[in-house]
Amino acid sequence: MMSTMLMSRKSKAIAAWCGVLFLVLCIHFYISYNGIEIFSGARELYGTRYRDPAPYDRDTQIKTIKRPPLPPLNPGHIRKQLYTPPPKEEKKQRFPQTLVIGTGKCGTRALLDYLGMHPYVACATREVHFFDKDENFKRGLNWYKAQMPRSYSNQMTIEKSPSYVEHPRTPLVARKINKDMRILWVVKDPVVRLMSVMALHYSNLGEKYREPFLQRVNGTITIKKDYYPLWRGEYVLHLRRWLKYFPLAQIHVLDGTDLVKDPVTEIQEVESFLELPPLLGPQNFYYNVSKGFYCMVPFSATSPQCLGSSKGRKHPVLNATVKTLLYDFFRPYNEQFFKLLGKRFNWEPKD
Numbered sequence: 638m639m640s641t642m643l644m645s646r647k648s649k650a651i652a653a654w655c656g657v658l659f660l661v662l663c664i665h666f667y668i669s670y671n672g673i674e675i676f677s678g679a680r681e682l683y684g685t686r687y688r689d690p691a692p693y694d695r696d697t698q699i700k701t702i703k704r705p706p707l708p709p710l711n712p713g714h715i716r717k718q719l720y721t722p723p724p725k726e727e728k729k730q731r732f733p734q735t736l737v738i739g740t741g742k743c744g745t746r747a748l749l750d751y752l753g754m755h756p757y758v759a760c761a762t763r764e765v766h767f768f769d770k771d772e773n774f775k776r777g778l779n780w781y782k783a784q785m786p787r788s789y790s791n792q793m794t795i796e797k798s799p800s801y802v803e804h805p806r807t808p809l810v811a812r813k814i815n816k817d818m819r820i821l822w823v824v825k826d827p828v829v830r831l832m833s834v835m836a837l838h839y840s841n842l843g844e845k846y847r848e849p850f851l852q853r854v855n856g857t858i859t860i861k862k863d864y865y866p867l868w869r870g871e872y873v874l875h876l877r878r879w880l881k882y883f884p885l886a887q888i889h890v891l892d893g894t895d896l897v898k899d900p901v902t903e904i905q906e907v908e909s910f911l912e913l914p915p916l917l918g919p920q921n922f923y924y925n926v927s928k929g930f931y932c933m934v935p936f937s938a939t940s941p942q943c944l945g946s947s948k949g950r951k952h953p954v955l956n957a958t959v960k961t962l963l964y965d966f967f968r969p970y971n972e973q974f975f976k977l978l979g980k981r982f983n984w985e986p987k988d
């Protein structure tokens with residue numbers, strides 16, 4: 638009798654353990670399966686399994702985007718206290734809901750740091766390069782999330798890596814992570830951008846300035862079309878690719894030169910695009926005459942904070958012929974870009 642009772646207790650314990658093991662295995666397979674689903678993005682990109690979303694139709698796509706609403710705020714509330722975390726909530730790391738995708742040397746750091754002053758925003762301070770660097774991409778989504786700042790659920794997590802815009806994997810996988818992702822893209826007159834690259838290049842190498850974007854063909858100087866920094870400035874090519882995955886209504890493009898000249902207007906437009914409470918204003922910017930740039934005045938700071946000395950380098954001065962060659966080269970790309978974007982920037986040579 639005793640031994641039968643012991644046996645039945647033992648088999649119940651074994652059954653319970655089997656149940657727990659089964660549950661753990663189910664959870665494990667569920668997580669792995671979803672991981673594989675997301676990571677198959679890389680394979681799908683080069684294989685045949687991935688099908689592009691429905692063709693982009695600008696008129697029907699421009700509509701309000703769904704996003705979890707921010708808690709209601711009234712002006713009195715804003716004046717008294719800029720930010721209130723949701724009650725009984727712990728901060729945690731979250732995937733970004735907004736990406737600053739590029740373009741390098743157009744003002745991506747300024748945009749991110751300006752946004753970082755917003756109390757409803759949590760920015761990853763360093764560039765994560767998850768989508769564009771194979772070694773990071775292989776580390777997986779959990780690694781990506783672990784690079785994000787801790788935030789409350791009513792804050793928006795933002796990450797910037799300036800070469801996301803050109804890497805074909807970025808829009809594809811970003812859409813899989815969150816199809817409502819907001820995209821911020823700073824561009825600049827591509828000739829000015831090229832000069833910024835040249836300034837960086839020569840300050841790093843300590844070399845005498847050359848013009849690697851030019852070549853001599855049969856005694857004639859022409860543009861070396863396959864020079865990589867030129868391709869980065871052919872924005873329309875990149876926009877076309879992004880529009881296969883995200884509607885234009887989810888992509889906000891701003892001119893980095895406007896961001897330098899009038900950060901208040903630009904950042905307020907970004908606030909409105911991201912549907913953030915309108916909190917940033919002239920009180921958050923201070924013009925530093927010796928630097929020739931605006932510096933930030935975060936709500937909690939007592940003195941302005943400027944970007945580092947790697948920003949605002951002196952650009953090489955182009956001679957008139959090379960300038961004309963470059964502007965003629967970029968003009969057709971710029972025109973197609975403005976048409977697709979439905980917005981123009983003043984990117985003609987200035988004296």
Ligand SMILES: Nc1ncnc2c1ncn2[C@@H]1O[C@H](COP(=O)(O)OS(=O)(=O)O)[C@@H](OP(=O)(O)O)[C@H]1O
Pocket residue numbers: 740741742743744745746747799832833834836893896897930931932944947948949950
């Ligand atoms: N407030 C403020 N302070 C300093 N610099 C400013 C600011 N706003 C925009 N910029 C411009 O940002 C340019 C560098 O762009 P990025 O931050 O995108 O460069 S990077 O790709 O991350 O290296 C940098 O380009 P260069 O002038 O060629 O250095 C600046 O023109």
